Amino acid sequence: MKCLNVLSLLALSAVASASLATETVTLKVAHFLPAVSNAQRSVIQPWCDKIAQESDNRLRCQIYPSMQLGGTPAQLPDQVRRGVADIVWTAPGYTTGRFPRSEAVELPFMLPANGELGSKIIWEFYEQALKDDYSDYKVLALHSDGGMQLHNSKRDIASLADFQGAKLRASTRMTSRLLDALGATPVSMPPAQMTESMSKGVIDGALVGWEVVPALKLDEITRFHSEPMDGQPIFSTTLLSFLMNKQRYEQLPDDLRAVIDRNSGLSLSTTFGASWDREAARARQVVRDKGATLTTIDGTEYLQMREAGQRVTEAWSSEGDEKGINGTWLANTLRDIAKANGQSY
Structure with missing residues (x-):
């Protein structure tokens, strides 16, 4: 009888293992931009297609653009942590206070105006300094x-x-903080409100990346575009993240986790960044074709802006030291990584 029981348990275990090995997993992927956005069209959808192919269609995605699962962009980190979504793409900076160390990435004049190189620097910075911010997630x-x-x-x-x-x-x-230090009046609003607010004169302009200009039709109402010369650190950088529910990842069979691992990390980060570079080049051409003015900021004017930005960095670093996140060390570490990757200061 005992032998029969053991054999029965082994048989049930084998059935369960076989079932797990052939299970189809549908991952709910949420983000705040439209389905036609560069993020979904150029990176998220191809990523989903790739993990499906490598898993023999056992890993599939159901993408929910434009906050279709409800809430606001600032709530996306909570949605994936609680399992409302399995994966989200969002900007950590939209959720004030949740990722305090990650704010270092957005410090003024720290990173290059280059998405691919900037993403390489950011990933190295994450591995050295930001893991505590993302302990609740599979990054x-x-x-x-x-x-x-x-x-x-x-x-x-x-x-x-x-x-x-x-x-x-x-x-x-x-x-x-940077705009205030430069003498402008900063106005906070979601990306979707920018175009209408600018057309109505609520705001005069925006400090945003080139990639969103055609996507939000800002090229139809903006006539002046300015940036530092090539090779100089840019005003600021938006840190963007692709985060997975940690428990969902850990519950996957070993071979499916391996598929996720092969298609994440540095390579996926730089893939995102390179896509942003292509869109930036396209956006510049769009505004040139419409006769817009493109200005390169250099010399004394640029140095004065850098000085204003440095005051913001020093204040943030001091605050970080007081809060126990080693703000000065974070800023210096990021700058050192950027220098090691060829960024000049």
């Missing part, structure tokens, strides 16, 4: 938006004096 990618430029509807901004009186949209707490 699939952290990447750069290629840096932020100034896009304005009424006038060019090429000097520190030009910021005076300008109302500019800021995406995060750090960009608000």
